Amino acid sequence: MVKHMEGNHIKIQSVENGLILENVHDFNAKHIFECGQCFRWKRSADGSYTGVAYGKVINVKSDEENNSVRLLNTNIEEFNQIWFEYFDLGRDYGKIKKKLSEDSVLNTAIKYGEGIRILKQDPWEMLISYIMSANNRIPMIARSISLLSEMYGQPINYKGETFYAFPTAEELSKAQLCDIEKCKAGFRCKYIFKAIEMVQDGTIDLDYIKTIDIESARQELMKIPGVGIKVADCIMLFSMQKYGSYPVDVWIKRVTEHFYLHEDVPMKAIHVFAKDKFGDMAGFAQEYLFYYAREMKIGSSKGENK
DNA sequence: TTGCAGGGGTCAA
DNA sequence: TTGACCCCTGCA
Known part of the structure; x- marks a missing residue:
């Protein structure tokens, strides 16, 4: 079987369990x-x-030498239905990288994260996940998501281990605030509780938000408590294909100031810069810069490049 | 050993 | 514009 990417084509081979x-x-x-x-x-x-x-x-292993990827615990039907889109395989990242590489900073950044693709994830899952991310650390966020899934998501068995699907809004609507608090997300639990309610009663329609322009979508998402600019931008970039979004967290602020602006500026200035400089490709630029900044510890107090 | 700052931001004053 | 905020880790 052959599946087409923009300017290229993927060959798909069935193997045992994948x-x-x-x-x-x-x-x-x-x-x-x-x-x-x-x-x-x-x-x-x-x-x-x-x-x-x-x-x-699923289990994913990439082999960059041979330009191949192995997916286990799946099949062709599921690949066509879910994974082709999830991994954004219809997009030519080579073209994006070539364009972004005209900028010398990105030219370097891309060398570090050359195999990045922006996943097309589920808006509901991103909403809750990024509410959890506020003033939090990645291992803690991952743990809270995991706990919430264990409590309310459907179990899935793989190789003798039980995994849990991210719970739907309906599944979570059965939870009281004190139940949500068991996922140890601290002060964010009340935001999550309210977000569940707003999605469940239709105050917030994520499917609709996905269809509207980026500015309106951001405003709409920010009606949810716990969702500010950064969280709204993450939701839009990672699950709504709004690639002009440039989520500014501490790392992105540091790296943007370090390489481009050369001074400490207000948050708003970073957004204006990104829109001018990268336009509708800002989201891709953000991912390369984020990966690079973290790998190099750029601008961090512990980094060598301060 | 205990204590304290601070973290993928947001909210309220 | 500035602190507080859950929970937890790293580092004095």
């Missing part, structure tokens, strides 16, 4: 799963990653 994708360019599992866009993928000793998305568990 698929081998060949002729896949710009796909590095470490870069994809560790660039900060997702919380539910865990690395194994063999360099593969196992995770839960859209109610399925």
